[in-house]
Amino acid sequence: MAGPILSIEDLRVSFRTLDGTVEAVRGVDLHLDAGETVAIVGESGSGKSQTMMAAMQLLASNGVATGHVDYRGRNLLALDKQAMNEVRGRKISMIFQEPMTSLDPLYTIGNQLIEPIRRHQKLPHAQARAEALRLLTLVQIPDPARRMRSYPYELSGGQRQRVMIAMALANKPDILIADEPTTALDVTIQAQILALLAELQARLGMAIVFITHDLNIVRRLADRVYVMRHGEVVETATTEEMFTAPRHDYTRMLLAAEPEGHKPAPADDAPILLEGRDVTVSFEIGGGFLARKMELRAVDGVSLALRRGQTIGVVGESGSGKSTLGRALLRLLPSKGKVEFGSQDISGLDTAAMRPLRKRLQLVFQDPFGSLSPRMTVGQIISEGLRVHEPSLSHRERDRLAVEALGEVQLDPSTRNRYPHEFSGGQRQRIAIARAMILKPSVVVLDEPTSALDRSVQKQIVDLLRDLQEKHGLSYLFISHDLAVVRAMADYVVVMKSGKIVEEGETGRIFDRPAQDYTRALMAAAVDRERFGKAGS
Amino acid sequence: MTDAALDTVGAAEPRQGRSLWDDAWARLRANKAAMASLFFLAAMAIACIAGPWLVPHTYTTIYGDYVRTPPSLSAYPKADMVETALAEAVKRMRVDIKEWRQDGDRVFVTVESGREVDERNVRYLDRSDTFGDAKVESKSDDGRTMVLSASIKQQYFLLGTDNVGRDLLSRTLMAGRISLAIGLLAGVTAVVIGVIYGATAGFIGGRTDEVMMRIVDVLYSLPFIFFVIMLVVFFGRNFVLMFLAVGAVLWLDMARIVRGQALSIRRQEYIQAAEALGVTRSGILIRHVVPNLLGPVVIYMTLLVPQVIILESFLSFLGLGVQEPMTSWGVLISAGAKNIGSANWLLLFPAIFLVSTLLALNFVGDGLRDALDPRDR
Numbered sequence: 002m003a004g005p006i007l008s009i010e011d012l013r014v015s016f017r018t019l020d021g022t023v024e025a026v027r028g029v030d031l032h033l034d035a036g037e038t039v040a041i042v043g044e045s046g047s048g049k050s051q052t053m054m055a056a057m058q059l060l061a062s063n064g065v066a067t068g069h070v071d072y073r074g075r076n077l078l079a080l081d082k083q084a085m086n087e088v089r090g091r092k093i094s095m096i097f098q099e100p101m102t103s104l105d106p107l108y109t110i111g112n113q114l115i116e117p118i119r120r121h122q123k124l125p126h127a128q129a130r131a132e133a134l135r136l137l138t139l140v141q142i143p144d145p146a147r148r149m150r151s152y153p154y155e156l157s158g159g160q161r162q163r164v165m166i167a168m169a170l171a172n173k174p175d176i177l178i179a180d181e182p183t184t185a186l187d188v189t190i191q192a193q194i195l196a197l198l199a200e201l202q203a204r205l206g207m208a209i210v211f212i213t214h215d216l217n218i219v220r221r222l223a224d225r226v227y228v229m230r231h232g233e234v235v236e237t238a239t240t241e242e243m244f245t246a247p248r249h250d251y252t253r254m255l256l257a258a259e260p261e262g263h264k265p266a267p268a269d270d271a272p273i274l275l276e277g278r279d280v281t282v283s284f285e286i287g288g289g290f291l292a293r294k295m296e297l298r299a300v301d302g303v304s305l306a307l308r309r310g311q312t313i314g315v316v317g318e319s320g321s322g323k324s325t326l327g328r329a330l331l332r333l334l335p336s337k338g339k340v341e342f343g344s345q346d347i348s349g350l351d352t353a354a355m356r357p358l359r360k361r362l363q364l365v366f367q368d369p370f371g372s373l374s375p376r377m378t379v380g381q382i383i384s385e386g387l388r389v390h391e392p393s394l395s396h397r398e399r400d401r402l403a404v405e406a407l408g409e410v411q412l413d414p415s416t417r418n419r420y421p422h423e424f425s426g427g428q429r430q431r432i433a434i435a436r437a438m439i440l441k442p443s444v445v446v447l448d449e450p451t452s453a454l455d456r457s458v459q460k461q462i463v464d465l466l467r468d469l470q471e472k473h474g475l476s477y478l479f480i481s482h483d484l485a486v487v488r489a490m491a492d493y494v495v496v497m498k499s500g501k502i503v504e505e506g507e508t509g510r511i512f513d514r515p516a517q518d519y520t521r522a523l524m525a526a527a528v529d530r531e532r533f534g535k536a537g538s
Numbered sequence: 539m540t541d542a543a544l545d546t547v548g549a550a551e552p553r554q555g556r557s558l559w560d561d562a563w564a565r566l567r568a569n570k571a572a573m574a575s576l577f578f579l580a581a582m583a584i585a586c587i588a589g590p591w592l593v594p595h596t597y598t599t600i601y602g603d604y605v606r607t608p609p610s611l612s613a614y615p616k617a618d619m620v621e622t623a624l625a626e627a628v629k630r631m632r633v634d635i636k637e638w639r640q641d642g643d644r645v646f647v648t649v650e651s652g653r654e655v656d657e658r659n660v661r662y663l664d665r666s667d668t669f670g671d672a673k674v675e676s677k678s679d680d681g682r683t684m685v686l687s688a689s690i691k692q693q694y695f696l697l698g699t700d701n702v703g704r705d706l707l708s709r710t711l712m713a714g715r716i717s718l719a720i721g722l723l724a725g726v727t728a729v730v731i732g733v734i735y736g737a738t739a740g741f742i743g744g745r746t747d748e749v750m751m752r753i754v755d756v757l758y759s760l761p762f763i764f765f766v767i768m769l770v771v772f773f774g775r776n777f778v779l780m781f782l783a784v785g786a787v788l789w790l791d792m793a794r795i796v797r798g799q800a801l802s803i804r805r806q807e808y809i810q811a812a813e814a815l816g817v818t819r820s821g822i823l824i825r826h827v828v829p830n831l832l833g834p835v836v837i838y839m840t841l842l843v844p845q846v847i848i849l850e851s852f853l854s855f856l857g858l859g860v861q862e863p864m865t866s867w868g869v870l871i872s873a874g875a876k877n878i879g880s881a882n883w884l885l886l887f888p889a890i891f892l893v894s895t896l897l898a899l900n901f902v903g904d905g906l907r908d909a910l911d912p913r914d915r
Contacts, residue, residue, distance in 0.1 A: 333814060359816030372807035375558055376829040385825070386815040420557050436811070 732792025
């Protein structure tokens, strides 16, 4: 086909807020040829999602878009609601990040697929049904006939995302917009979904706009790349050009944002600080009125010894029990087996007896948005631990320590009277770290502390954590599914699957010579740089 | 991103942050309907509190001459009413009117009788609600005719008068005092009980939660009217009982809402973070759970107050509410409904007061909901 099928010219998006108008997109030009894959890359807040949302007229109610979005000779921004609905879903369809919430939990997968097919293509029910089945087969869902009758909760995250893709493909769109479609998935599943998308594109020939912050995905999938920052496109290049010869400083910074470095192992005679022997955590599922109880073993007989100054990386897919292990070791969950802290057996201690030890055992959470109480100021949040463990401190003294802690995590102490929602994700994670560090702990469990952050911010947080470790001789239990970060942070790695340790060893060995198939699969999904599909084209 | 690059001016001088409450207030201020309603409510509250002292009539004074007088912006008595009132007063003196005339704001009446007219008869003129300052102007030599004069009392009944001749304006304002007070007191009672109960149940969870919520279920199943009638039978009718009864029933909803909130807050990571810091249970409840609960509570409270006012009106309408001569909007509306044919203003004005107040409260509640929960719009 001659000429682009979608071209965006001078697109501007602004949002009216209480603090005045915020410009999210400032004059973006972008074009898409038929059958091509274009990636829009940028960090959160760069306006990459809003650009496409504006083109689809899906902005929030306080957003205004101006400019030209030309789709096959029609300006999409000028279309009314009904005409736009005709284009959306039929000609241009979207898949989103959250497969958990994009499906309606009350309807079966079959119904949710059949409905749009019938509406857009005016097919009788039986034919629409056959079409839905064909789509499910196309996205390689096992046993599609049975899955037609399943409800969303019966499907795993990866399967749901496949259903979403099937729905997006239902009306044979020209353009598929994929907004971070794999961010919420495990690495191995991610790889499968991306391979599926590449294969489907080769077969069906639609154009794909891929919105992502993950450069690894871009390298493996895209033909051309737009790099966005602060609502502007700073660089346009073919994928190869961008990776081999980036022109803009920001692109270079993004490329260099991969966490680097290695952590040397502590001395062999370093004392063991926290040790778990045969730790088992089981939950009872169901067991309501007249229902049978089921036992689920989230952690199944895991033994672990953390030395002073050591960082143990715990990796595994979601549901492998790695977070549960971290909490069980801190005695935040009831568990069986023995946990020793220093030379003290803490496995039998109750809440009150644990309280004095909490000062030295700290926890940092994954979600910097959820782990800070939204109604407290940063100063109050950071100094809360002091109220518990050093009740004799005066208000002034606590404030001084809070200022010190903020300085240590490189935040401006004068912001301590602000509230968490006034900070960015990376800054919030620094606040959460400051809250743990103010108590001068000896062991910190870091539960996916970098997963919710942009790559470049991840790198800063990793550097910060390493500095703090060196300065205070801390021991970390670093829980993550992100192998690149684990490689940079940990000197010892534990690979978990279904509550058990399948492999453990020094970081270098695990990464270079994984012994188990499961570990190899994890590594391959995370670090492969080969291009998906399209090998022949 | 520009992560660590926060401006580092004046590190020692902490800047004030903008809390979620500040944000909500700013959003509320942008909502015109809610702000107008807020001002209206403030005006209504001030009128009801201060009004009864400022209007010229008290809510208990009975004007026998002015039974069911229609509302009017000009003063009473009207021209044709003077003669009627005069005839009425003179009849009580057992004398006849020979002639009368009005001169400015005084009336002069010449009375005559077969016997000598007693001078003390002027008191009959004073006793009338229409006249005042009566005196004898002159007396014939035989004493059988006498000229009396009296000033005409100018009275305003802006909203008219009721069945026994009481000023409706002062009664409506007085009723507003009662209705608003009951609404606020019962609302606060319900919120306090509901928040404490619900937060405790939701936060402790487990078996305690089960037991506490089953108690709520049992109370729910009591028919409300039956409950109130029982209270009234045992303790007699009084004001305090009214709002206790209403509050005691309405806290159940509050408790359920708060429990649901507390359950979801308990699973938030900041609660886990506080537990990992070793914060005590009561510390978590006070510093983390309750402040995060307050949004929905405030919203529910503004919607609870109209509910209470309506309930009180309903009870008063049934005759279980406040006692005469004290009154409330419900009592007034009930009386007005009985006289809808002959004196429709008795229904109209109290109803306007009640409805406009409820409407304003609902607008404020709606505005607060939007302001505190901007994601849900």
